[in-house]
Amino acid sequence: MNVVNSPTEEIRARIEADSSARVVVTLYWASALFWLTFATLAGLISSIKLHSPDFLNYEWLTFGRIRPVHWDTAIYGFGGLAASGTLLWLQARLCQVKLPFRGPLIIGGILYNLGMVLGVIAVLAGYSTGVETLEFPVWAMTFLVLPFVVIVIANFTMYARKKTQHTYVSQWYLMAVTVWFPVLVLSAEACINFGAVDGVAQAIANWWYGHNVVGLFATPTGIAAAYYLIPKVIGKPIHSYHLSLVGFWTNAIFYNWAGTHHLTGGPLPAWTITVGVVGSMMMFIPVITIGINHHMTMLGSFHLLKTSPTLRFAVMGSMMYTVASFQGSLEALRTHQEVTHFTHYTIGHVHLGMYGFFAPLMFAMMYYAMPRLMRQEWSSARLIRIHFWCTLVGTALYGGAMCFAGVKQGLMMNDPAIPFLKVVEFTIPFLQLRTLAGLILLSGTMAFLINFGRMMARHKLTFADPTLFTSERNWDALLEEEQKV
Amino acid sequence: MAHNLPPQLGEALSRASMFFVFIFIWSFALFAGITMVWLLAWAVRRGEFQNLRDASRMIFDDGEPIGEVTDRFPESIKASGEGR
Numbered sequence: 001m002n003v004v005n006s007p008t009e010e011i012r013a014r015i016e017a018d019s020s021a022r023v024v025v026t027l028y029w030a031s032a033l034f035w036l037t038f039a040t041l042a043g044l045i046s047s048i049k050l051h052s053p054d055f056l057n058y059e060w061l062t063f064g065r066i067r068p069v070h071w072d073t074a075i076y077g078f079g080g081l082a083a084s085g086t087l088l089w090l091q092a093r094l095c096q097v098k099l100p101f102r103g104p105l106i107i108g109g110i111l112y113n114l115g116m117v118l119g120v121i122a123v124l125a126g127y128s129t130g131v132e133t134l135e136f137p138v139w140a141m142t143f144l145v146l147p148f149v150v151i152v153i154a155n156f157t158m159y160a161r162k163k164t165q166h167t168y169v170s171q172w173y174l175m176a177v178t179v180w181f182p183v184l185v186l187s188a189e190a191c192i193n194f195g196a197v198d199g200v201a202q203a204i205a206n207w208w209y210g211h212n213v214v215g216l217f218a219t220p221t222g223i224a225a226a227y228y229l230i231p232k233v234i235g236k237p238i239h240s241y242h243l244s245l246v247g248f249w250t251n252a253i254f255y256n257w258a259g260t261h262h263l264t265g266g267p268l269p270a271w272t273i274t275v276g277v278v279g280s281m282m283m284f285i286p287v288i289t290i291g292i293n294h295h296m297t298m299l300g301s302f303h304l305l306k307t308s309p310t311l312r313f314a315v316m317g318s319m320m321y322t323v324a325s326f327q328g329s330l331e332a333l334r335t336h337q338e339v340t341h342f343t344h345y346t347i348g349h350v351h352l353g354m355y356g357f358f359a360p361l362m363f364a365m366m367y368y369a370m371p372r373l374m375r376q377e378w379s380s381a382r383l384i385r386i387h388f389w390c391t392l393v394g395t396a397l398y399g400g401a402m403c404f405a406g407v408k409q410g411l412m413m414n415d416p417a418i419p420f421l422k423v424v425e426f427t428i429p430f431l432q433l434r435t436l437a438g439l440i441l442l443s444g445t446m447a448f449l450i451n452f453g454r455m456m457a458r459h460k461l462t463f464a465d466p467t468l469f470t471s472e473r474n475w476d477a478l479l480e481e482e483q484k485v
Numbered sequence: 486m487a488h489n490l491p492p493q494l495g496e497a498l499s500r501a502s503m504f505f506v507f508i509f510i511w512s513f514a515l516f517a518g519i520t521m522v523w524l525l526a527w528a529v530r531r532g533e534f535q536n537l538r539d540a541s542r543m544i545f546d547d548g549e550p551i552g553e554v555t556d557r558f559p560e561s562i563k564a565s566g567e568g569r
Contacts (some may be wrong), residue, residue, distance in 0.1 A: 003506075010548075014546065014548070166540035168540060168544060180517075183514070183517045231554060232545075233554065233555055233556045234554060235550070235551055236552075241537040241541035242537060303553060308558070309558055
């Protein structure tokens with residue numbers, strides 16, 4: 001085992017890892033931000049259509065087309081590329097090695113974007129498969145799966161070459177993602193779009209995939225980011241490393257079983273639903289352990305939220321992980337589903353998870369890593385603040401409005417004395433609030449895009465007092481000392 | 486495409502393709518399951534669950550040691566007037 005012993009070598013390895021990942025990770029994250037903006041815009045159009053159905057009344061922009069485009073560009077375009085960039089940068093840093101296969105990874109990133117464009121065009125043109133979360137035709141999905149083969153190989157290569165003795169908890173999550181995701185996609189495609197199963201079994205396969213693409217792809221990457229960023233930014237190790245491993249393994253064991261709770265009340269064998277409910281309840285174990293660990297690590301350092309943009313987003317994401325996961329587990333209960341199933345509550349929950357938990361952690365990762373990759377500071381603190389507050393307020397407004405409206409909507413629908421039109425009329429003000437929340441979220445995303453674009457364009461900056469490169473200053477000093485010796 | 490073929494041939498092809506899909510799914514699931522168990526056993530043998538204190542500190546180095554805050558708003562640029 002090749003273990004780095006010299007402190008200067010450790011610092012050199014970290015900086016070399018950053019430099020080697022610059023082009024690949026910037027490409028992945030820039031693309032992710034483009035797709036996030038696109039997804040938010042598509043979501044906004046979908047949202048407006050719910051209270052103003054004649055808005056943009058074109059065939060290719062009907063709700064049945066633009067809404068899947070919103071979700072697919074959010075989960076694959078933003079989620080897939082942001083998570084892949086995070087995975088590659090973090091793994092290179094934690095293994096203290098250079099990012100391998102940079103050429104194939106760049107080609108993979110371009111192919112992935114091409115697949116996204118083709119998938120979006122296909123769905124807008126009416127060629128959706130009609131299967132939720134797998135709406136892109138198989139030929140478009142192929143462009144998304146192939147680059148992941150390179151990412152998996154690069155990930156395992158870095159791990160095999162690692163110069164550190166231990167495997168950090170974030171690495172456990174990242175390694176797991178590269179094992180789980182290919183199994184998920186290929187199995188779901190084989191089951192559904194290649195027709196291995198049909199009828200009710202297809203619905204089970206669909207929700208097994210739909211739930212796990214969030215839980216076994218986006219969630220582990222988000223948690224990996226939190227476990228790295230929170231201790232790293234505040235300069236304090238994780239409160240309990242034991243708990244972090246308990247959280248990982250229980251997440252690995254239980255999450256996979258929870259998907260069928262989406263079909264509560266459906267024409268499925270009761271045991272399949274019960275498996276999903278039990279799996280969801282067991283998820284309280286990793287959620288509580290992760291929540292406690294993050295909170296206890298932060299204890300005594302909350303004042304740093306005022307001064308660190310990375311920490312703001314990371315802590316927001318971590319807190320929302322606990323909230324959204326508690327909500328999700330409780331949502332699996334049959335009694336809960338009697339009210340909230342088929343209501344806006346579920347939409348509120350999904351956005352709390354994706355925009356409240358996953359996206360802020362990806363933003364945190366970008367705010368922390370980009371200055372180190374591009375070797376320059378963010379150009380505007382004001383734009384960072386706008387981005388943060390828009391994300392926080394937009395998510396809270398969205399989640400709050402949709403969850404409240406959903407519960408009331410469910411209770412009204414369960415009352416046979418209330419005409420369905422009354423229920424629809426009740427939801428309209430909340431749908432308008434949802435549009436407002438979407439606008440706020442879009443404004444935040446645009447602020448980030450501008451800041452990101454400025455950095456990409458190598459905005460002329462000189463450092464009065466470099467905030468982010470103290471390690472490199474120390475590195476130079478250490479090298480000088482070493483030379484003297 | 487299968488509906489253009491003679492019905493018996495179409496059915497046979499459909500069954501054959503389903504057979505291969507099922508073989509694929511089960512072998513893939515088996516592979517993934519065995520890999521995870523093997524990984525866990527490998528990690529235990531390698532001592533990944535021992536000396537966890539060191540593992541929790543591996544993200545720090547002499548350049549970014551414990552106790553040093555490594556991120557803050559780029560205020561100093563604005564304050565100095567050199568940034569924009």
